[in-house]
Every structure is written in structure tokens, then in C-alpha cells.
Amino acid sequence: MKGLYRKNFWAVSRKAVQPDLFYVLAFVPDDAANRFFILDQATVNAEIDAEIERARERAASKGRADAKVESFPGVGWRFAEGFENAWRLLPP
Numbered sequence: 001m002k003g004l005y006r007k008n009f010w011a012v013s014r015k016a017v018q019p020d021l022f023y024v025l026a027f028v029p030d031d032a033a034n035r036f037f038i039l040d041q042a043t044v045n046a047e048i049d050a051e052i053e054r055a056r057e058r059a060a061s062k063g064r065a066d067a068k069v070e071s072f073p074g075v076g077w078r079f080a081e082g083f084e085n086a087w088r089l090l091p092p
Contacts (some may be wrong), residue, residue, distance in 0.1 A: 003028055011074040014048045015041060022090055037080040038089050048073045064070050 002010050003026040010025050021041040028034050039047075055069035083089075 001026055007077045009074050009076050010080065011072060012044055012048065013073055014045050017041065017045070020091065023075075025075065025083075035084060036087075037083045038086040039075070039080070039083045040089055043083075044075060047075050047079050051076060051079075056087055 001024045001081065002012065003092060005028050007027070012023065015021065018066070023039045023041070023044055025037040026034060027037070035062060052069050052073065056066040061065040
């Protein structure tokens, strides 16, 4: 489980494939109800790869080197929102 208290980026590293690995990302704000986002490992790994590619494209469009784009992998808030309360993804 990973948690945030502000809408932000969840730092998550890419891991070797394990069929029974799931992520529960928790949003625990001071002034609202807690929210939970459930993702399987394959989805998280794919999003990490996609985010790295988007970071490379942003760096290239600004004429910057892309050497550091893989140094802080993770899952963005907007992406995670699509998995809010997706408890059905967890095995019985």
C-alpha cells in the first residue's frame, strides 16, 4: 500500500512480474473522505513505462536531456483515478 495526503504522483518502482501482486494506492486527505485505487502489477508496470516515455517526449520537446527520466518512476493521480474502488480486481 502506498499513501498520499495531497493529490500527487505515487512513487512506485517497476517490478518483475508476479501474478498475485496488487497495489492499493490510498489518498488520505485531512479534510475529506479517504479514497482507494486498486491496480494490478501489469497495469502499474505498463503505466510506469508509459510515463517514462511521456517524460522523454517532454524533455525532447524542451531540448533537454532525458537521462534522468527513469530515476523517479511511478503512477500519476489522473491515471490512478480510473481505478478508484476497483476492489473487484483483487482475488477472492
